[in-house]
Amino acid sequence: MTTTLEQPTLAVRNLDISYRRGSRVSPVVRDVSFTIRPGEAYGLVGESGCGKTTVAMSIMRYLPDNAIVSDGSGITFSGEDALSAGKGTLRQWRGGRIAMVYQNPGASLNPSMRIGAQVAEGIRVHSGLSSAECTEKALEMLAKVRIPDPAACARRYPHELSGGQQQRVMIAMALSGNPDLLVLDEPTTGLDATVEAEVLELIKQLREEFHTAVLFISHNLGIVAQICDRVGVLYAGRLVEEAPADVLFAAPRHPYTRDLLRSVPRHGVTKSAGMLATIPGSLPAPGTALTGCPYAARCELATDRCHIETPAAESHGTDHTVSCFHHDRTRAVSEVERFSETERTTAEVLLEVRNLTKRYRTGGHEFTAVSDVSFDLHRGEVFGLVGESGSGKSTIAKCIAGMIHPSEGTLQFEDITLSKRPGRAERTMRRKIQMVFQNPDNALNPRHPVRRILGRAVSLLNDRLRGRGREDRVEELTSSVRLEPRHLDVRPGALSGGLKQRVAIARAFAGAPSLVLCDEPVSALDVSVQAAILNLLVELQVAQDVAYLFISHDMSVVRYLADRIGVLYLGQLVEIGTADAVFQPPHHPYTEALLSAAPDLDPDEARQRIRLDGTYPSASAPPSGCRFHTRCPRALGDVCRTQEPPWQDTGKGNRYRCHIAPEDLLRRIKSE
Amino acid sequence: MTSTETMAAPATGQAAPRPASTAAKARRREIVRGLLRSPTFLIGAVILLFWVVDAIFWHAFAPHDPQQIFLQTLQGPSGVHLFGTDNLGRDVFSRLLAGASPVLTIAPAATALGLLGGVVLGLFTGYYRGVLDDVAMRIVDAVLAFPLVIIAVLVLTVLGSGELPVILLIAVTFVPGVARTVRAAVLTQRELEYVAAAKLAGASGPKIMFTEILPNVTGPIIVEGTVRLGYAIFTSATLSFLTLGIQQPSPDWGLTISLGQVYLQVAPWIVLFPALALATLVVAVNLVADGFQRVLDA
16 A cells, blocks of 8 residues: 555545436535545534535445536545546445445345355455455454354344344445445444444444544534544535534534534533524525525524625634634624423323333234333423333333223323223323324325414314314414414425424424323434424423423433433333433443443543443343343343342432342442 | 524525425426326327317217118228228218217226225225225235126126116226225325324324325326226227127227127228227327326326
8 A cells, every 4th residue: 555644545625516407407515625544534424415425425436327526526545536537446446445334234235145145245356365265254354343253143144133233244344355445424323322332332443453544424423523533514515614523522613513512412411401502494405506605594693795705614723624704703602591481390190101011913923012111290291211222112102192002001191091992081181192203204294284284283182173263273383383474385395304393293282282292303303403393392391381201212312301211121111210310320220321322522521331232132032030131231140130120219219120229239330 | 693583583494485385286287297298198198189079079070970871881991981881881980980989988987986986995994904904805806806707797797788887897896906006005104193193183084084195195096097097998898899888789899899800801991990999099098197107106
């Protein structure tokens, strides 16, 4: 290799990419320049549609046919021009000197080929080793990505591996050619928090081991903060700021970076500390022709000049560039707004869940999605339900909503026991339970205008309210979720994700609900609009004295919103208590792991990270004794394997299900 | 400085969203433009339009009464009888023009009825699932397993022949296939959260089916309808040819082909022209169906 320290592994210069759609040409990447030095990890962050994947694909020269890379653009890879490279050269580069790992490992692996053969195939193409040597090298690579028992794994098919293991295999394949540049495109986005933490840890270790330059693409600031040396921030196809990771997160200069960082709930912040900072508006649609600064329409510092003139990149100190006319003023932080009134939790029980069990039967196999879950939900409180996918969070919500029926157990809502075949009185009662769904695209009927969607909900939930009264109520709802009247006459397709979710929230509040089930209400939204939706949810909850069952995998979001929290593992409640108590030790080892897995925005803060071993067990054959013992870092031994753990009360507002007593647990945590 | 206003302002879309009516109009305009740009659709539509106009106004175009008997039987095409005469001395050209009318009555009526039945059945089975769905789908399987001709012979022998029984027969045989297609589309829609939201608001089953789900499955229904129309024309002609459907002395093409086949050697024009007419009509409808499918899928 001829790479010297002076020569960057990758240099992108004035990259301009447009897509041709019919007769229209829409720019998606504009004037993007950055370099990655050998061994450096460069993070490219941005929200959906900002062009990050297009940039990655242009490096691989793997753009769709309708993409136009304009003439002034340059991509040099270890000093060689990548844009003019021939097909043969490109084939050698791809998978060899440049390797890429995609977001969805399940779709990137060939489902009909054994893992070992797939990894070996890549090695054979680029190394010219004999097939026996390739197989051996493949096993070696699988071991390098910390797959336990590589030989057994090599014999399996992709569907027999968990998502985290699949992604490890993808990384093994990418690294097998000993690449100079590794492109990771949202490599952990589809994975659970604890698995994500493991994969990130692996990437960090491999970076040290292989000294590969890394281009890490993500929408998640916390992850980028953890992994990368330098970070570039993309907005609407433009690189608006670039700086070393610690500088960028500690002292951002571009208003967009600053707003984005402020809008994410920080570790340990709760709603009593005030509203989250929000960014008005929404992302420009990809390919929109914008004049001036792309962020001007949403920026609080914007002046007339920003709308007309595009700011050029300016350097500040070493390595920090920013494209903004007003970057000197970004440090001034506006005051935090408070919610009008918080903490109105009462002890009155609104919903009593007792021994809730839901079993499914599929093809002779029975599996228990939710087993023996009991908790109370109080009037006017936010109850957070956390756990990884498959833990039964959504199943519980669906049981409460009456969309599915529990196999065992009772649900008592206000003074009515919810039954399988509700009578008239119960049906009326049930309308007080409403739901906000994860994906606003599916939650709104695409064929009906917003006015009709809200109008129907208003009339159904308010005893067939019609005419003027209905119109008034629709308008009232519209303004309470901060939609404008003009949004009423469009169909959902014409609205952005954040606006759609506002419509969905308005619909849930169309009657006078006393319980709203929020199933991951912000996880499908862009980071810059999440804060506004969270604020809205808190505002409405306080104003209307509604209780929320708030389901989320994001611990920071739950910490911010919830008054009380339940932690689920494999369909079982393993911990329950007030949010303050659950987030402080002593708590269940699983809660501890979830908390430590959450990526944090402060790269300096040295947190004790707990990594869980093993994979998430299948719900059709849950482990004996304590269900968590297969992955528990604090497992005691036989007692955990054989005996169901008892509930332990810490005396400070939380209970957890474990064989280790609170004092003992606290001592163990402290001693580390 | 307008910072406070902007911060407090509600989230708004970058481009001003278009009102629903104009958005729907734009989509419709897009479909129409796509259809007009598709040669497949245009050719089919022109031929189909020709036959539709003919089916309605054939009185104005036909030189003779289709039932009028001339002395010259089995005459070849000439100036007086453009396509010749048949075995009874009737004008083949006039009968050809008049013959579009029965088939273009039966086929659309049967298709519409079949669609109606299939859509309703598909909505109910797909939405409610359960025992109703299982039973209905097994019946559907059974009906689909029977060859059409056997059902036709059985039904038309019992009901008697004529236009109405043929319409009903074709409609009934269409119901299972349409129901299948609609049911499949409903199955994916019913899992979407907008249906769950309507249930939580207390909307009734039929209301959800017809006002929430139906507007979202119109695409497959339109495609199914156009494809079925061609099939209905073909089936109606087949039944006439088997003399199970329309009876003499109707100028129906299928019937004419059936009765004229004996004279194929001496007077091929009796069969040739109605056969050509039938072929162009079926091809035209299929071209239109094809054009629709492509534009709606795009």
